[in-house]
Amino acid sequence: MAEQINRKWLVAAYPDGMPTAETFELAEEPAPTAGPGEIVVRNIWLSVDPYMRARISDRASYAAPVAVGDVMVGGTVAQVVASNSHLYSVGEVIVTQGGWQDYCLLGPAQQDASYRVDRALPLSCSLGVTGMPGATAYFGLLRLGKPSAGDTLVVSAAAGAVGSVVGQIGKMHGCRVVGIAGGPEKCGLCTDTFGFDACLDYKAEEDLAASLQQACPDGIDIYFENVGGPVLEAVAPLLKDGSRAPICGFISQYNELALQPPWDVINSLGKRIESRFFLVSEWLGEMPKARRELSTWVQEGKLTYRESVAKGLEKAPEAFIGVLTGRNIGKQVVRISATH
Ligand SMILES: NC(=O)c1ccc[n+]([C@@H]2O[C@H](COP(=O)([O-])OP(=O)(O)OC[C@H]3O[C@@H](n4cnc5c(N)ncnc54)[C@H](OP(=O)(O)O)[C@@H]3O)[C@@H](O)[C@H]2O)c1
Known part of the structure; x- marks a missing residue:
């Protein structure tokens, strides 16, 4: 041979x-x-x-x-x-x-x-969806975001591997889900296929902060942070006292030489916000259970x-x-x- x-x-x-x-x-x-x-x-x-x-x-x-x-x-x-x-x-x-x-x-x-x-x-x-990104969404949202019915959940990089699962799990828990993504195709996917209540195109919005305020009139209970930078700047003022902001990543900063970490922005607000950076590996022992649950949801048509x-x-x-x-x-x- x-x-x-x-x-x-x-x-x-x-x-x-x-x-x-x-x-x-x-x-x-x-x-x-x-x-x-x-x-x-x-x-x-x-x-x-x-x-x-x-x-x-x-x-x-x-x-x-x-x-x-x-x-x-x-x-x-x-x-x-x-x-x-x-x-x-x-x-x-x-x-x-x-x-x-x-x-x-x-x-x-x-x-x-x-x-x-x-x-x-x-x-x-x-x-x-059932691998590392799916598990990141699962643990980050459920353990740190602590969603409950009626919460307004905002997720950035919403049409991506992690963001799309975060929004769908948020919907399963009765949240009002607002995505932020780049471009009309991604935003359409979030609302039409992933079932989000709204999705804002941060590349097209002239005033993202104002549009977010309209989309989240009662403020934000959970912000699932994937991107940092200008998107976070628009989200931050709407975070409520008692809100949760799991910091999953901040991709807008990964190529920057002088990066601005999201925790600096969130801590500077002077509000009572539960926020920390997390790694999916924190829940390594529970990973098989999460994978099974995610897989079941996909098979049952609850997660796409x-x-x-x-x-x-x-x-x-x-x-x-x-x-x-x-x-x-x-x-x-x-x-x-x-x-x-
Ligand atoms: N903490 C953990 O354990 C863990 C594990 C996995 C992933 N993560 C983090 O989760 C985030 C999402 O990861 P993923 O695997 O699901 O990737 P993904 O969302 O599938 O792909 C990355 C997306 O980020 C968006 N993006 C790129 N540059 C951007 C910018 N300058 N401003 C705003 N958005 C930008 C793009 O979407 P748009 O077209 O919408 O801009 C891109 O499609 C990343 O920050 C990643 O580092 C963390």
Whole structure:
């Protein structure tokens, strides 16, 4: 049999500002072989996510950067093609950290951190609506946003992987949900498909603060923060005393050299607001239960999702830059190979 080749995207240089085509470099090597206790997986789907911007930067973050010359990290759905492990057999499909490449060698610790894919839904859902982004929405909203009927919930990056799930879970809890997203197509999706009560196009609004005030006449009880920057500036004055503002991310600032963290803006309001930055990994032990519940909601038609699919590993950098510039609708994934 011909030797299998592993194509892999290496980090070529940390970008100043927005990543470019020069940030990553495509390399090839023979596919790995499994040693004792190891497995080799072939990636089928790759997730590209905003957090990856922090991995190609020297700026202090909650996780170490990927060294220049190393394979770019990323969650994948992957099929086991060789196994010397009692944990997974050849042919099984798992969710793992397979990186931006065709094949990945997984030792015992990486196998422990992996899990079998949810077969009740299309495989890519395990990277989106029932995967890390879905769980982020689930825990961030339910544990920190604490939604209850009648609350006004505002969510930014509303048509994205996390935001779309936040709004839909908010609706399940009887909230009045107002999304903020870029462009008419995304706003239409939020109201017509995800069932939000309203969605404001922050790119088109002449006075976002005034439009938000109209959309939220009684103020905001929960703000699920995904973007920071000018959107937060418009939201902040409407936050009520006693409101909750889970800080999930602040994507508008990720390419800025002098970033303005949302907690500075929220704390400066001098109001009684429960707000903190959180990481989905805080609820690691409860993740299987959350995944099951999200999957059940999708199967029952209570939760829906959209995906933007880039075809081919070679498209990974473009897809990643697309997430940072708002080209994606719903969860951005990259199709690397077919299932066998
Ligand atoms: N804390 C955690 O554990 C955790 C886990 C996962 C994700 N996150 C965070 O959650 C947020 C959403 O992530 P996601 O995976 O669901 O991504 P996503 O929303 O699917 O994609 C990112 C979206 O951000 C919006 N965006 C980009 N630049 C922007 C800007 N300058 N101003 C306003 N919006 C901008 C774009 O939508 P528009 O077209 O609407 O602008 C883009 O489509 C990110 O901040 C991410 O870092 C946090």
